[in-house]
Amino acid sequence: MSAAHDDHHHGPAKGLSRWLFTTNHKDIGTLYLWFSFAMFLLGGTFAMVIRAELFQPGLQLVDPNFFNQMTTMHGLVMVFGAVMPAFVGLANWLIPMMIGAPDMALPRMNNWSFWILPFAFAMLSSTLLMDAGAPNFGWTFYAPLSTTYAPETVTFFIFAVHLMGASSIMGSINIIATVLNMRAPGMTMMKMPLFVWTWLITAYLLLAVMPVLAGVVTMMLFDVHFGTSFFNAAGGGDPVLFQHVFWFFGHPEVYIMILPAFGIISAIIPTFARKRLFGYDSMVYASASIAFLSFIVWAHHMFTVGMPIAGELFFMYATMLIAVPTGVKVFNWTATMFRGSMSFETPMLFAIAFVVLFTMGGFTGLMLAITPADFQYHDTYFVVAHFHYVLVPGAVFSIMAAAYYWLPKWTGHMYDERLGKLHFWMSFIGVNVLFFPQHFLGLAGMPRRIPDYALQFADFNWISSIGGFMFGASQLILLVVVIKCIKGGKKATAQVWEGAQGLEWTLESPAPYHTFTTPPDPKLIHAQ
Amino acid sequence: MLPKAKLWLGLVVAALMTLSTNLQAAWELNMTQGVTQISRDTYDLHMQILWWCVAIGVVVFGVMLWSIINHRKSKGAVAASFHESTKVEILWTVIPFIILILMAIPATRVLTEAYDSSESDLDIQVTGYQWRWEYRYLREDANEEEVAFYSILSTPRDQINNDLPKEEHYLLEVDKPLVIPVNKKVRFLVTSNDVIHAWWMPAFAVKKDAIPGFINEAWTIVEEPGIYRGQCAELCGLDHGFMPIVVHAVPQDEYDAWYAGQQQAAAATRAAANNVVTLSAALEQGEEIYNRICIACHQANGTGLPPAFPALAGSAVANGDVEANIRLVINGVPGTAMAAYGRQLNTVELSAIITYIRNSFGNSTGDLVQPADVNTILQEAQ
Numbered sequence: 001m002s003a004a005h006d007d008h009h010h011g012p013a014k015g016l017s018r019w020l021f022t023t024n025h026k027d028i029g030t031l032y033l034w035f036s037f038a039m040f041l042l043g044g045t046f047a048m049v050i051r052a053e054l055f056q057p058g059l060q061l062v063d064p065n066f067f068n069q070m071t072t073m074h075g076l077v078m079v080f081g082a083v084m085p086a087f088v089g090l091a092n093w094l095i096p097m098m099i100g101a102p103d104m105a106l107p108r109m110n111n112w113s114f115w116i117l118p119f120a121f122a123m124l125s126s127t128l129l130m131d132a133g134a135p136n137f138g139w140t141f142y143a144p145l146s147t148t149y150a151p152e153t154v155t156f157f158i159f160a161v162h163l164m165g166a167s168s169i170m171g172s173i174n175i176i177a178t179v180l181n182m183r184a185p186g187m188t189m190m191k192m193p194l195f196v197w198t199w200l201i202t203a204y205l206l207l208a209v210m211p212v213l214a215g216v217v218t219m220m221l222f223d224v225h226f227g228t229s230f231f232n233a234a235g236g237g238d239p240v241l242f243q244h245v246f247w248f249f250g251h252p253e254v255y256i257m258i259l260p261a262f263g264i265i266s267a268i269i270p271t272f273a274r275k276r277l278f279g280y281d282s283m284v285y286a287s288a289s290i291a292f293l294s295f296i297v298w299a300h301h302m303f304t305v306g307m308p309i310a311g312e313l314f315f316m317y318a319t320m321l322i323a324v325p326t327g328v329k330v331f332n333w334t335a336t337m338f339r340g341s342m343s344f345e346t347p348m349l350f351a352i353a354f355v356v357l358f359t360m361g362g363f364t365g366l367m368l369a370i371t372p373a374d375f376q377y378h379d380t381y382f383v384v385a386h387f388h389y390v391l392v393p394g395a396v397f398s399i400m401a402a403a404y405y406w407l408p409k410w411t412g413h414m415y416d417e418r419l420g421k422l423h424f425w426m427s428f429i430g431v432n433v434l435f436f437p438q439h440f441l442g443l444a445g446m447p448r449r450i451p452d453y454a455l456q457f458a459d460f461n462w463i464s465s466i467g468g469f470m471f472g473a474s475q476l477i478l479l480v481v482v483i484k485c486i487k488g489g490k491k492a493t494a495q496v497w498e499g500a501q502g503l504e505w506t507l508e509s510p511a512p513y514h515t516f517t518t519p520p521d522p523k524l525i526h527a528q
Numbered sequence: 529m530l531p532k533a534k535l536w537l538g539l540v541v542a543a544l545m546t547l548s549t550n551l552q553a554a555w556e557l558n559m560t561q562g563v564t565q566i567s568r569d570t571y572d573l574h575m576q577i578l579w580w581c582v583a584i585g586v587v588v589f590g591v592m593l594w595s596i597i598n599h600r601k602s603k604g605a606v607a608a609s610f611h612e613s614t615k616v617e618i619l620w621t622v623i624p625f626i627i628l629i630l631m632a633i634p635a636t637r638v639l640t641e642a643y644d645s646s647e648s649d650l651d652i653q654v655t656g657y658q659w660r661w662e663y664r665y666l667r668e669d670a671n672e673e674e675v676a677f678y679s680i681l682s683t684p685r686d687q688i689n690n691d692l693p694k695e696e697h698y699l700l701e702v703d704k705p706l707v708i709p710v711n712k713k714v715r716f717l718v719t720s721n722d723v724i725h726a727w728w729m730p731a732f733a734v735k736k737d738a739i740p741g742f743i744n745e746a747w748t749i750v751e752e753p754g755i756y757r758g759q760c761a762e763l764c765g766l767d768h769g770f771m772p773i774v775v776h777a778v779p780q781d782e783y784d785a786w787y788a789g790q791q792q793a794a795a796a797t798r799a800a801a802n803n804v805v806t807l808s809a810a811l812e813q814g815e816e817i818y819n820r821i822c823i824a825c826h827q828a829n830g831t832g833l834p835p836a837f838p839a840l841a842g843s844a845v846a847n848g849d850v851e852a853n854i855r856l857v858i859n860g861v862p863g864t865a866m867a868a869y870g871r872q873l874n875t876v877e878l879s880a881i882i883t884y885i886r887n888s889f890g891n892s893t894g895d896l897v898q899p900a901d902v903n904t905i906l907q908e909a910q
Contacts, residue, residue, distance in 0.1 A: 057698065058690040064766050065833060131835050138763045144740065145723040145765060148863045149658075151836060233741025239724060240739060274601065276611040304726060304761075305737045306744035309643045313636060320628045324621060327584075331620045334588055337595040339608040344600075352596070356589060363581035370631065372566075372638040373574045375735045376559055379726060379761040444556040445730045447761045450769030452688060454699045454757075456556060 011513055020115075023107035024513065025092045030410075031114050032089025033403070037479070039081030039121065040396075044472050046074035051434075051468035054461050059452055067451035068136035069128070075139025076157075079257070080164045081121050083391065086399045087260040088113075088171045091199050093410065095175060097504040097511060098193045100184025100520040105177035106170075113170035120163035127153035138449060140250070143231030143242040147223040154224060158217045165210040172203035172210075179203075184503070186522030190281070193502050195263030197284050201291045202259045205252045208295075213249040216242065240305050247298035255294040258358075258390060259287055261398030262329055265351050267502070268405050269333050272348035273340030274499035279332040280527070286325035286332075293322050303374045312371050319369035323362070330359050345497075346420035350401035353393055353428050361389030364439070379449075382442025388435045392471075393428075400427070400478065407482065408496045412510030413489035419481045426474030433467025501526065560730050563752045563777075567733035569638045577631055584627075642733075645747040648715035650708065656718075656725030656738035656760070657872070658865045659767035659824060663706050665787070666717075673791040678872060679704050680820050681770050685828060688770075700757040703820065705774035709783035710750050718744045722867065726761035729773060735761055750777040765865060766837075767824045801875045802900045807883070810896060814884020817877055822885075825865055830889030837865065841889035850886070850895050854905050857882055870906055875899040878906075 012018045012027060022028060049070045053061050062070070092110065096103055104110050127134040132151040135141065146154060179200045183192070192200075219242075222228040229235025231242045262283075270277045277283065299307060299315040307315075333355050342348070364386040368374050377383055400423075407415050437460035442448075446457045453461065492509040506524050507515055561571045599605040653664040657678075664676040682703045686692040708714045718727050720738035728735040732748040750756075758773040778786070819828075825837035832839040840846050845853050857878060858870030869878060879897040886893045 057694060059688055060690065063833065064769065065836070068763070068766070068768075133836070136765075142724055142763070145763065149723050149765060149865070233739075237741075239741065273599075273607065275607040276609070278610070279612050279617055281612070282617050304735050305739065306742060309639065312639060312643075316635065316639070317632060320632060323628060324624050327624045328617070328621060330588060334592050334595070335616070336611075337592060338599065339605075339610075340595065340599050341601045341605045341607040342596065342599055343602065344596075352592070355592070359585070359588065363585065366581060367574065367577045370573055370577055370635045372570045372635060372642055372733070373577065375642070376570055376574065376730065376733055378735060379728075440557045443559045445560070445758070447728070447759050447769075449763045450759075452699060452769050455694060455696070 021111070023103070023111050025096050025104045025107070025110065026410075026511065026513065028104075028110050028114050029089045029091075029093030032085045032092060032117075035114070035117060036082050036086035036089055036399075037482075039077050039085070040475070042125070043074050043077035043082055044475065046070045046077065047468065048472050050074060051465040053451055054453070055465040056462065057453055057455055057458050062451070064451045065133060065136055068138070068449070069134040071449050072135045072138050072141075073125070073128070076124065076135070077121070078391075079139065079253070080161075081117075083257050083395050083399070084168065085117060087199070087202070087257070088168075090195075090260065090264070090399070090402050090406075091171075091175055094406065094504060095178055095196055095199060096182070097507065097515055098196050098502055099179065099182065099187050100503050100516045100525070101178060101182035102514065102517050104174050105182055106174045109170050110174050113167045113174065116163050116167040120160045120167065123156050123163070124160040127156050130156075140246060141220075142246075143220065143223070143239050144233075147220050147231055150224065155221070158221050158224075161217045162214055165214045168206050168210050172206040175199055175203040176207070184516065184519040184522070184525065186525040187503075190284070191525055191527055193263070194266035194277070194280070194283055194287075195260065198259040198263035198266075198287050201287050202256050205256050205259070205291055205294065209249040209252045209256075212245060213253075216245040216249065219245070240302075243302050243305060244299065247301045248295075250301065251298040252291075252294040254387075254390075255290055257395045259291065261354070261358075261395050262287060264398045264402045264405075265333060265354055268347050268351040268401055269336050269355075270501065271405075271497050271499040272345060272351070273337050273342050275336060275340040276501075277332070278335035279328070282328055283332055286328045289325040290322060293318060293325070297322065300369060300371075300374070303371050304378050316369055316371045320366065323366050323369075326362055330355060330362070345404075346415070346417060346424055347401045347405035349421065349424045349428075350397045350404065353424070354397045354401065357389055357393030357397070357431070361386055361391075361394055364389065377442060379447055380442035381438040381446045381448055384448050385435050385438035385442060388438070392435065393431050397427075403478075403482070405497075406504075407485050408492035409504060409507070409509050409511055411486050411489075412492055413485050414492050414496075415481050415485040415489065419477055419484070423474055423477040423481060426477065427471060430467050430471030430474055434464055434471050435467070437461075437464045437467075562731040562733055563750055563754065563756070564732050564748050565751075566638070566642050566748070567731060569641070570733040573631075573635055573638055576634065580627055580631065584624075645715050645745040647713065648747060649712040650714045651717060652706070652708070652714060653717045653719070653743075654727050654738065656720040656722075656727070656764065656771075657867060658722050658765050659760070659771040660821070661706075661725075661727070661760075661771065661773060662721075662872075673794050675787060675790040675794060677704050677790075679706060679774070681767075681772055682820075683770075685819070685823055697757065699770065700759070700772045700774070702772055702774045705755070705776045707776045707778060707783060707786050708750065709780045710753050710777045712780070713747055713749050715745060715747045718746060722865075723764045724762050725764045725771070727758075727773060728761040729756055729758040729775060731756040731758075732775075737762055750775075753777050753779060770824065797874050797876070800899070802903055803876065804898055804900075805876065805879065805896075807887075807896045810880045810883040811887060813877065813880035814882075815888075817873070817881045818884055818888075822881070830885070830891075840885050841891065843891075846885045846891050847893060850882075850893075850897060850901075851905065853882055853886065854878070854897065854902055858902070858906060875902045875906065878902045 130153055132153045135157045137146040219230040223230050229237035231237050231239050266277055297319045300319040368377055441457055441460045446453055494508045495505050503520055559571055559574050561568055651666040655662040660678050660680040662678050679702045682701045683699050687694045718736045718738045720740045725738040734746045734748055736744045736746040756775045760771040826832045826840050830841035860866045860868035876899045879899045879902045882897045886895045
């Protein structure tokens, strides 16, 4: 009896039921991360179809309708399936260990919020096999292309988005409840690791905007099935309203995908520079300012819809302002490296690449903020290059940096450093060959979301495609590294990295199934 | 240097030179300066903000690179202990703010100019359709003959499908370009008939969304005669990549002559509305229209892309009642890409295209639809 009792409390259940019924934050974190990786490969496959079709001018592989399905599904799967769940997975694994809590505050809801996702994406992906085809109106699904003129499968898309939103809302409630209520004694707000801070802010953003997304897809549902005319001009509706509502969700969404990345980078750079993070307080305030500003800049995605000039100016100035707190962050990271004692293990390589390449995405973001210049950039490959720079060598690199950084803590083994570095350099070169030429394509006049292009765009397109194939293939190295690391490798110490700070490094590696069932010694909690 | 190495170097240089001369256009790196005051101002803004970014990048990445090279553990660097400095932090908050103000001033000025569409010399209504543009020249006198036409991609499908070599203006050529006079303020009233499109002409720095239910304003004063090419910039469905924009900017007298010619042609078309046509003429004209308009969805062999874009070959409509067929083409199918062609084509064209589809792709009704038949149904529809 007592043995069974111990088993129940101190180790995971066996077999499939461990994963189906788990309420353990580490198991759920693992589920999220594997799910995210699967979606990354699926969305990546869609991207490979896009780049293969764009390798040469002319239509070679797919028809324009399928091409549109690919761009739409690539965006949806990457945003909602790869990047967001990866951050939630990291939050699950790390936040309780970072704040000295035994688990997430709402473990059963945690299980539910994960298990919704596979169903949501199965539903979304199943549209590819249907007669009417997958959604083909872009991941921004502008009405009326996505309502009056949509394929019948739009209803599956709407329901899938509702499910993803429900999952995100539950995930963020859980994170807020955990961070606000379950910090160990001595873990004051201003001692929390920045990853916890940025996730707390992100969770509030999610809570604020996911219902807006749910609202806009519900309005679509009514337009499609119940005869309303929210977005149908012929019925007195307003297609521009769609864009306002969508981007009121969509712009904070951008920061939802980058704020946790800021937290990760703020953990990794001090570790490998062996020097305390420069300007912790200003990092917290900068994150909060960015989150606030993210609510008042949405219409910079809509400079060409014909807003009155006062609106254009307001959104231009507000958008430019974001450069200030974002700049503070970049300067702080640089100052942390300055006069440090640096070493360059794989997580640090990804973190440095993040700072440089995300900043380049930030620069093009600043250029896009200049309204008259945006008239030329808008809806071209310049925009494609911009948001891929902030999302791929931005958000995605930060997730990879995090994976390498915490893998030894998760698995108890060191990963293969040589393969890790190979993965980094292949990804780094690949991502730049892939996206840098797209700046030139956009400036030269190539619109986005086209399956075929004029001849003057041919050369940079094939270069970009080569980079794409290289980047895509090199992600398989990551899969090998992770599997090797789970199976074995050099035993990791508790500290793992010489310069690592924080409660998670006081736990043995791999971290036990249950941690901090009693609060950690307050003396272990230091200012960041 | 070894002779062999010299030879190789020479070859590489020669190859690079050939490449750079042959592909100069293909390796275009930067935004066009364009041919209007606004486009040049926009280009200047673009360069100004770009150089600010480069300057900031050089400083930040420079410090980072210097630290990476010099402050590495393998070189025995010992970490300093500083972790904040209010002075420095205020400095790097204030300096970017000042740079932003310096950028916002010229940006505001250019935007204000670009938004002033008052006192135009010529107004043209630009309407987006899936997937073509309609240009309608607004008249001062309603009794004047109206000039309005559709502008459709003229690149043959065989080039798109790689069956023919692609020509110089592949995908950037249309059957009837928009014609405007140079050095005149031309105002565009941009709207859409179905989904959202965007009318973009890089050389004028004009990009405006065409939104159903809205009329957006844009304007330009083109300073140099020439042929300018652009594309639809907002995803608008299947053939979004295949609805280019071509503008001929010509001297005023040339424009006047063209405009008068268009008015005469419009009058002639109206006069021919009830002409009797022969089967061979109708089939010939029908095929030409089919390849211009219908082919995108219904495909070259009439098989369509079901279920969104139904087949015409063997279809119940094209083989059934003629009158029902005419009605469908005139009124379209609401909520689909099948537009109401009664508003887009004239009676001769409508009769030709209906005759064509009823006698092609294995359909063999033998029907010859006359413009008068179409006209009757068109009248009652109105």
